[in-house]
Amino acid sequence: MKLPTSYLAPGMILARPVYGQRGVLLLNRGVSLTSFDISALRRHGVLAVYVEGPLSEEELREARAVMEEEVRVHTMNVVRSWAENGRRRANFASIVDQVKSVVDEILAGRMPTNALSEISAADSYTFAHSVDVCVLSVAAGVRLGYKRDDLLKLGVGALLHDLGKSRVPPEILNKPGKLTPAEFAEMKKHPVWGYKMLREDMDGWVDSVSAAIVLNHHERYDGSGYPRGLKGKEIHLTAAVCAAADMYNAITTDRVYRPALPPHEAYEMLMGAGGSALDFRAVQAFLPCVDPYPAGMLIRLSTGEIAVVLSSDPAMPFRPKVMLVATGEIVDLQKELAVVITGLLPPAEARAMAAGMRPARAAV
Ligand SMILES: [Fe+2]
Ligand SMILES: [Fe+2]
The missing domain is CATH 3.90.105.10 (Molybdopterin biosynthesis moea protein, domain 2)
Structure with a gap:
């Protein structure tokens, strides 16, 4: 896990x-x-x-999407070296190629779009976050019926959405505490910087849809976003999709100033944001791409038992199939309606449980 x-x-x-x-x-x-x-x-x-975890990699393979670690690292490095080395047109082709491979993996069903929550916990911020937001946005785009060309525009915009952060001073970007109003104002410039980097340095070869995603990914449906305070349909749906993926990925990832929120809480936050901060259509397309209870998670049931999540149905994501840790019994929560999930196993208990598994592994 x-x-x-x-x-x-x-x-x-x-x-x-x-x-x-x-x-x-x-x-x-x-x-x-x-x-x-x-x-x-x-x-x-x-x-x-x-x-x-309690389930072997083999047992989990069926239930989750795996983006090969090497592909992730490669995509991350392509974006990083492009952003750091003068953003030349020739190298931009490698960015588009990376997005093409993400789009093709998803369209070919090799990355199932209903089980992408696994990638929500990014391995290192901004670059890994960008890759995750790209994959999640493309998956949501597929659910909106976008064709390959539009998915590419969405994927490129999502991959580069935080490009402007390279101009934010690192002491602000990585500050462990709350930002002062002046620092926050600086941070809020990154969509405009990213847009300018794309339009001014590279006008004509980055699609306007991709550039608009970079500019508008912090706009909010209710007008509370920035930089322009756009509202409702003024925000293109592709930017709203990127905003939903960005928000979900940011809140489920450990940051220097706060630990990650568990996926089910992030899921509920996104549900609540549909129609207010986020375009409802974007939320509706995005949520089936993530699981509130990803396979392999340790949870506590209302019966007091501890269980591990096996799989879930996107139509009823809060009622997964689980396995009781003590007995190995499989319980389908879509059938056992009297039993509910009361929460994730707290980190301390999950750690104790993993430590308890150690002697058997160490003896091998
Ligand atoms: Fe951003
Ligand atoms: Fe972001």
């Missing part, structure tokens, strides 16, 4: 290799984490990793 680094504890076993922000292998799969490793991961900006 994928856990934000704030959930990690010594003794947890890595289920997949971990790469740093530059694509360098930091720790290999099978490593039993030490407290030194965990602080090193945080120092390297790694915000979430895959650790072994």
Whole structure:
């Protein structure tokens, strides 16, 4: 299962290799984490990793979407080097190629669009966040019936939506506390900066739809957004889709100033934002792309039992099929209507449980 680094504890076993922000292998799969490793991961900006959970990788494969780690790292590096190295037209082709491969993976059904919440916990901020927002936006675009060309425009805009952040001073971007009004005003300039970088430096070869997504991804349906305070239909639906993906990904990721919110809380927040902060059509297309209770999550039931989520039906995402940890019994919450999920297992209990699994693994 994928856990934000704030959930990690010594003794947890890595289920997949971990790469740093530059694509360098930091720790290999099978490593039993030490407290030194965990602080090193945080120092390297790694915000979430895959650790072994009650279900094996094999058991989870059916239930979740996997974007190959190498593809993620490669996409991230393409965007990073393009943003850092003068944003040349020749290199822009590699950005479009990356988005094409995301679009094709989703259209071919190799990345199922109803189980993308796994990618919501980004591994390192801005670049990984951009890749995640791109994948989630394209998946929602598919649900809106967009054709491949429009999906490409949406994907490129979503991948570059925070490009302007490269002009925000790092001490503001990574400030652990609340921003002062002056710092927040600086931060709020990033959509305009990103738009100008695309239109002025590269006019004519970045589609206007993609550029408008960059400019308008912080506009809100009710007019409360920035930079222009646009309202309702003044905001193109592609920008509203990117806004929904951006909001969801930001709140489910550990940040320097606050820990991640669990997916079911983020899901409910997005549901509540439909028709107020966000265009209802964008929310409706986006929500089936994420699970409030992703496969592999440890939850507590109203019976007091602890269970692990196996799979869920996008039509009834709050009633997944689960397995009781104590007995291995499978319970379908769509049938057991008297039982409800009361919450996720708190981080401390999830850690204790993972630590309890350690001796058996270590003996192998
Ligand atoms: Fe942004
Ligand atoms: Fe963003």
